[in-house]
């Protein structure tokens with residue numbers, strides 16, 4: 001008999017009932033150290049006082065009005081994002097997938113309005129992840145995500161990861177954009193080198209096409225800059241954001257330059273919930289915490305400590321781990337044993353991590369994880385690895 005929840009997930013037998021900072025408390029009282037943060041969503045950990053305050057204050061005033069009216073918190077959040085980024089304009093969604101949908105529509109409409117309606121094709125990369133909608137799975141193109149769901153939305157072509165020659169070869173007079181995650185998340189914490197991101201930007205400029213960045217996972221301070229592309233000193237035309245921006249409340253956004261965004265006039269796109277008062281009140285609180293030089297500096301120093309300890313862990317368990325990957329607090333352990341075995345061994349140490357493709361274990365802790373919790377996380381990872389060595 002089919003379960004009452006559509007069984008699209010293999011869930012761990014854990015049900016958390018409370019969160020405190022980097023800790024999750026199980027129904028039976030056990031405390032788990034959370035290096036998953038809701039898949040990179042709880043950027044400020046669990047139960048952050050400023051987020052609780054923002055949400056509860058808004059909840060007592062007004063929950064929802066729709067985009068038929070001006071939403072003050074939405075305006076405030078858009079203004080903050082425009083002030084802090086390359087973007088001139090923002091559309092709010094409820095998720096990363098919906099941000100992908102708009103990014104694709106915007107790129108196509110941009111060229112339609114520019115008198116080049118044949119430019120509909122978007123070049124993407126093998127191993128990428130852009131969400132589970134029809135556009136999202138067609139963009140990623142993997143067998144795993146698309147199997148049985150055809151016919152796929154046309155207009156996407158995947159090239160091998162980080163292969164700029166393949167990108168150049170794929171560009172035709174039908175190409176509208178290149179879409180890329182600066183660091184592949186689901187694909188196994190694979191960073192695109194800064195030089196490659198700059199080269200991609202130059203390639204797009206040379207051919208007059210748009211660069212769309214998917215910073216749903218790597219953005220919002222995760223790498224120690226507000227957005228990961230800042231490390232390469234370039235800017236996209238369109239950017240997808242979600243996960244961390246809501247700190248746990250469902251919120252996403254598409255950020256765009258005026259040139260890319262001006263095709264989207266009244267009636268071309270919409271969302272009933274997108275940019276709702278509750279979501280934007282929380283989004284504003286997240287931005288106020290994260291988008292400061294002090295906070296981003298603290299992420300970089302925590303990340304340095306974390307990375308150093310992980311390198312030592314890998315050196316100490318050469319039978320279990322191959323290497324540390326990633327930037328900032330978007331980290332991955334490439335495993336030599338099956339990554340799910342390490343994940344389960346970590347659960348046995350009351351430690352939560354997230355699997356990824358390419359046999360990688362993802363570590364996406366809250367951006368404000370304390371040094372003591374980093375040390376504790378490493379103790380538990382070490383114990384998990386030791387348990388696997390001695391049982392193997």
Ligand SMILES: *Cc1c(COP(=O)(O)O)cnc(C)c1O
Nearest residue numbers: 095096097129130131185216217
């Ligand atoms: C999670 C993710 C998405 C999809 O976001 P949802 O909020 O799950 O719809 C898209 N792109 C990337 C890079 C992601 O990590």
